[in-house]
Amino acid sequence: MRNAIFVLSLAHSFIFYGNGENHAQTDPAEGARHCRDHGLHPDVLSVSTGTDPNPPAASSDAYLSSLVVSIGATAKAISPSFVATTLSYSVNVPTATTQVTIAATANDSGASVQGTGTLVLGDAGTSTPAEIIVTAGDGITQKTYTVTVNRAALAASTDATLADLSVSNPITGGMAITPGFDPAAFSYSTYPVTNNISSVTISATANDSGATVSGAGSSSLSVGSNTLDVIVTAADGATTSTYSIAVERYGPESTRLSALTASEVSFAFNPDTRTYYLNAPNAISTTTIAATTEYSGSTMEMDIGGGFVTFDGSEDVSLVAGEMKTITIQVTSQYASDINTYELNITRAASGASADATLSALTLEGGDFALSPAFSSGTYSYTAT
Template identity: 40%
Template sequence: MSVSAMCRLGALVGMWRIGRISAVTAAVVGLLLGSLPSASAASSDASLDLLVISAGTLTPVFDSGTMTYAAVVTNTTATVTVQPTAAPGATVTVNGTTVVSGATSTPVALSVGTNTITMVVTAGNGITQKTYTVTVQRSMPADRDLLALKLSSGMLAPAFDKATAAYTAEVPYSTERITLTPTVSAESSVAKVNGQTVSPGGSSDPIDLAVGENEISVVVRAQDASTKRYTVTVRRASAV
């Protein structure tokens, strides 16, 4: 075989090999590309998988299909954070600020009363969205004080002051019973005299007095269940 013929044969073999390699490479690349999700296959799931609040309890219990929640916190709770976990590939904002899925939001300041926290979840496809809301109710300040305290007989000593917890009163022997009229500072508070609830603006049931000292307890219970106790020691005089 001539040199020129051998060269032509070598070129043909080389082209055949290149063709084989190119075909194999194309097949592998095609398989790899076929295994990768396309942009059109991005998730449309815009749900939250989990939602945690730093104070109070979510009502109802969290469920990804439930969009609206409520929580009650004490007056001493000035801020809360939420921790939303979005579906894979989705993003989430809390009151307009982006939060990494599963991370804690920046503190949300709470006013006394109703506060709304809004979480918008955007699916991986960048189109589908869902909005979750939590309404946080911050309670009124706890008011355990009495505004006034009056006796049906005798005078308080010292004169009533909401900051003073202990009082005395003198009554004659002829006073066999006494009633107390406590006035609470807050409408949401409740007063009890010797364990019995007193209606707003009303007086206690008559309390029997023995000769000598009689201690009467007045307990004010605030909306947050905290209490404050006042005492009145009534001294009934002896018979002459």
């Protein structure tokens, strides 16, 4: 008889499957006969197997019985603690950890498990998920367990220094800074710029890639002194450093004088009038020449007959009776791009010469004009009608 299963119990119950027929025999005598026919002792439990035409249904159990995440031989705690019916977990690992090992055991021996083994982690400060898929013995039922491995971030840097710092302008280009750049030095200056340079560009790079830099880029310049600050904030968000750059911008260049006087000699000064002829009384042997430039960046030189020398704005000049003294003041713009000259010609009256500088009469020709008020040597202002 093919494909048969014989089961004999101590109670002599006998079950026979074969040739599409099932036979249950509980009669002891009949059971004993079948045992003898198949070489079995009637008092001993024995099973002989073939193919069961009605096997039990395959399991639909797709759960795990264990889930372990480890670094080397050390298991890491998962959160929450493992429960077969909980499908989502997380694990925290140190910054230095670059990979973990995931081990999982199916609850049913007929189920299969995928997704275990080595899991390579992302960069420090990132989370890496892993999926463990359990397929039940029936080949249909599945459960997916998710494990998220959180790799600790690097400790935030306190580096708030710069790796480089430079200054340029749109007209002359790069500008040297003094002293030369040093990450540990925080105060710098550049050479002064002319008035036509109204802005500079600061380039700055943080030494640590996690730090932030503010104050770099284009900055407008006011006339005069400017202090430009570049602030570096470290990755920790608290540590800061300030690099300061001093830049002076000159005002508009000018070669004009704003004031010019000669003591004891009266005259009306006009910045656009360059030459003057003046008379000084005989009693005046020395006159003080005083001048002020319109722009503070301009410089002055004076020549009183022996060549130009530096003029600081005030100089005593001797006058000779009966002679004319020529005083030349040269104004040079800040960058020597322009020069302007003023000239005073002062004649000192000769000895014994009258000091009377009044008129004895005043008339107008070319018509019948009348002066109002009537002429008087001591009156200096009139209207002609």
